[in-house]
Amino acid sequence: MSVSDMFIALQGVLTADQDIREEIRKVVQALEQTAREILTLLQGVHQGSGFQDIPKKCQKAREHFGTVRTQLESLKTKFPTDQYYRFHEHWRFVLQRLVFLAAFVVYLESEMLVTREVVAEILGIEADRERGFHLDIEDYLSGVLTLASELARLAVNSVTAGDYSRPLRISTFINELDSGFRLLNLKNDSLRKRYDGLKYDVKKIEEVVYDLSIRGLNKEATAAEGGEK
Amino acid sequence: MSGKEGSGGFRKRKHDNFPHGQRREEKENVNPSSALMTSFKSFQLELDTRHDKYERLVKLSRDITIESKRTIFLLHRFTSAPNGEEILNESEVKLDAVRRKIKQVAQELIGEDMYQFHRAISPGLQEYVEAVSFQYFIKTRSLISVEEINKQLIFTVEDTEETTNTTSHSHDKQPHTWSLKVTPVDYLLGVADLTGELMRLCISSVGNGDIDTPFELSQFLCQIYDGFTFIGNTGPYEVSKKLYTLKQSLAKVENACYTLKVRGSEIPKHMLADVFSTKTEMIDQEEGLS
Numbered sequence: 001m002s003v004s005d006m007f008i009a010l011q012g013v014l015t016a017d018q019d020i021r022e023e024i025r026k027v028v029q030a031l032e033q034t035a036r037e038i039l040t041l042l043q044g045v046h047q048g049s050g051f052q053d054i055p056k057k058c059q060k061a062r063e064h065f066g067t068v069r070t071q072l073e074s075l076k077t078k079f080p081t082d083q084y085y086r087f088h089e090h091w092r093f094v095l096q097r098l099v100f101l102a103a104f105v106v107y108l109e110s111e112m113l114v115t116r117e118v119v120a121e122i123l124g125i126e127a128d129r130e131r132g133f134h135l136d137i138e139d140y141l142s143g144v145l146t147l148a149s150e151l152a153r154l155a156v157n158s159v160t161a162g163d164y165s166r167p168l169r170i171s172t173f174i175n176e177l178d179s180g181f182r183l184l185n186l187k188n189d190s191l192r193k194r195y196d197g198l199k200y201d202v203k204k205i206e207e208v209v210y211d212l213s214i215r216g217l218n219k220e221a222t223a224a225e226g227g228e229k
Numbered sequence: 230m231s232g233k234e235g236s237g238g239f240r241k242r243k244h245d246n247f248p249h250g251q252r253r254e255e256k257e258n259v260n261p262s263s264a265l266m267t268s269f270k271s272f273q274l275e276l277d278t279r280h281d282k283y284e285r286l287v288k289l290s291r292d293i294t295i296e297s298k299r300t301i302f303l304l305h306r307f308t309s310a311p312n313g314e315e316i317l318n319e320s321e322v323k324l325d326a327v328r329r330k331i332k333q334v335a336q337e338l339i340g341e342d343m344y345q346f347h348r349a350i351s352p353g354l355q356e357y358v359e360a361v362s363f364q365y366f367i368k369t370r371s372l373i374s375v376e377e378i379n380k381q382l383i384f385t386v387e388d389t390e391e392t393t394n395t396t397s398h399s400h401d402k403q404p405h406t407w408s409l410k411v412t413p414v415d416y417l418l419g420v421a422d423l424t425g426e427l428m429r430l431c432i433s434s435v436g437n438g439d440i441d442t443p444f445e446l447s448q449f450l451c452q453i454y455d456g457f458t459f460i461g462n463t464g465p466y467e468v469s470k471k472l473y474t475l476k477q478s479l480a481k482v483e484n485a486c487y488t489l490k491v492r493g494s495e496i497p498k499h500m501l502a503d504v505f506s507t508k509t510e511m512i513d514q515e516e517g518l519s
Contacts, residue, residue, distance in 0.1 A: 003372050003449075007456030010375070013413045014463045085344035113265050137275055180269035187280055 020079050024090045027075040034071060035097045038064045042104055046154065048161045054108050061105050062122075068098060069124035076125075076133045084133065092139060098123055099135070099143025104150060111169055113177065116140050138191050141184075145194045148174055152201040155208045164217045167208045178202050282337060283349050289334050290353030296327045297353075297360035301426055304363055305433065320364050327357055332384045335409040343410070354411055358419025363426050370445060372453065375416040383408040414465055421457070421471035424450055428478035435485055440493065447486045450479050 038061050044050040045057060079087055102122045106114040119135060120127040126134040151170050158166040178198060186192040212218040260266065300323040307316045334350055358378060365373035385406045411419075427446050434442040454475060462469050 001374050003452040003456055004459070006372060006374050007459050010413050010417060010456075011460050011463060014460060018463060082342065083344060085342045085347070088344075115264075115268060137272060137279075141272065176263065176265050180265050183266070183269045183273045184276055185273065185280070186276070 021087065021090065023078045024075065024087055027071060027078060028091050028094055031068065031071050031075070031091070031094045031098070034064060034067050035094055035101060038068075038101045039097075042101065042108075045108065046157045051158065051161050051163055058105050058109050061101070065102065065105075065122055072124055072133070081132050088136070092136075095123075095135070096139045096142040096146065099140055100146035100150070103144055103147045107147065107151070107173075111173065113144065113173070119143070141181075142191055142194055144177070145181075145191075145198055148177060148198055148201045152204040155205045159208060159212065164212055167205065167212060168218055171205045171209045174202055174205050282341075283346060286334060286337055286346050286349035289330055289337075290350045293327055293330045293334075293350075293353030294356040296323060296330065297356040300324055300327070300360040301363055304360075304367060305426075305429065307367055317364070317368065324361060324364065327360070328381065331357065331382055331409055335382070335384055335407055338409065339407055347412070351415055354415045355419040355422065358411060358416055359422040359426065362420060362423045366423070366427070366449070370449070372420070372449075375411060375413060378416065379408065379410050382411070414468065417457075417460070417464060417468050418471060420453065421468070421475055424453055424475050424478045428481050431482045431485055435489065440489060443482065443486050443489055447482045450482050454479050 041057055041061050041064065045054055050057070075091065099119050102119045103114045106112065106118065106122075114122075116135060116137070117127045119140060123135070126132050128134055151174060155167040155170045158164075158170075181195055181198060184195075186195055209218065300320050303316060303320050303323065307313055331354075334353075338346065361378055361381075362373045365371070365377075383406055427450055431443045431446040434446075457468070457472055457475060460468065
């Protein structure tokens with residue numbers, strides 16, 4: 001095989017590679033669009049009136065996840081299954097965003113942290129690497145960290161909207177999350193950087209709870225809640 | 230109150246003067262056996278396993294790099310020494326050692342997605358490509374193909390007995406052979422490095438009064454350069470970066486050939502040996518300056 005033949009063959013490989021990347025980029029763009037739509041929808045909960053129809057908003061968001069599933073389905077067909085990590089960078093960001101959105105919906109519905117398996121199910125992908133297009137653990141954790149900052153914001157806004165009990169529940173949740181993350185030995189990478197931001201979210205929520213408790217508002221909230229029950 | 234205190238690390242420091250009992254109480258707020266904590270414990274395990282594997286691969290990659298570099302230095306001695314056969318044999322032994330390391334890498338990657346850990350092993354593989362292709366060039370005066378390299382990186386279980394304890398259940402699925410594939414990009418980058426070695430070989434062979442090798446090398450480098458320009462910017466960024474260095478190497482070799490031709494024609498054939506022993510010093514100086 002002559003040198004030039006070898007390089008012609010290699011060039012073919014590289015071009016094929018570029019075509020795959022191009023295809024992936026197209027699908028990822030569509031995914032980003034859907035993710036933005038879901039985010040806009042869920043942003044509604046931060047406004048005063050939004051607190052009443054959280055279930056309705058979640059319902060709508062879940063419908064949008066149907067689109068996400070079909071888009072991810074088409075993404076799967078764009079490259080060989082065993083080369084997931086070769087092209088990982090292309091969808092990493094959007095996948096983290098989608099994990100956050102799914103986690104947010106699940107939190108609003110049940111006030112629980114979504115498990116990795118459930119996120120994978122919502123997105124129509126696998127939780128395990130062995131079974132195909134999957135959700136990388138670091139992407140899942142990144143999405144969960146985004147949820148934490150969103151909840152810090154939600155705590156502030158729920159006080160403004162007159163819902164004094166929600167910050168207390170968020171606080172418990174975030175604290176548990178914080179202890180969870182403290183179990184991990186993170187390397188000095190992007191996930192670690194994101195994790196370093198978690199303490200500010202914890203702090204923010206604690207301040208909200210503090211403000212409520214020195215004014216006796218948290219007792220009122222728990223009493224009212226107890227009364228409702 | 231309990232929620233406010235939390236268990237954030239920064240808080241703990243602030244409230245160091247808090248009574249002990251109170252703090253313990255706060256900590257117990259988070260149930261260590263809750264669903265969330267259990268799943269995070271499994272995440273800890275998964276992440277640690279992954280990081281450990283990465284570190285092991287980085288270490289192997291470093292060893293591969295070092296051994297490959299030594300092989301290249303050894304091969305540079307080839308031209309100046311009369312015992313060429315011996316050096317080639319020795320380099321083969323060294324490369325076998327490198328391949329054993331690569332086998333360990335391949336073992337680590339059984340059942341894994343190679344690209345997940347590609348960044349850890351890529352430098353080592355490039356250096357190996359450089360060493361192997363350099364040896365191949367000295368032997369055959371041609372460029373080794375990526376298929377040829379990969380053919381040597383297919384390993385079988387029979388080779389060593391250590392495989393039995395390092396491979397676990399995944400071993401059953403991959404019965405007797407497994408391989409590591411050098412990616413086209415790693416191959417290209419390795420070949421680009423090879424040209425630098427060939428340039429050194431060219432200059433030193435001029436120094437030895439060898440007048441055929443420089444012309445051969447010049448032609449060969451020219452072919453490789455053509456190949457790289459053919460790929461141009463379809464390749465990744467690193468490849469185009471190497472193109473500049475490649476051009477410099479090519480220019481040096483071409484200049485050496487030029488000098489050889491011009492000076493060589495002025496001198497009667499029977500005196501060539503004498504002339505080159507003096508002339509090469511000049512070239513070396515020139516090269517040193519550029």
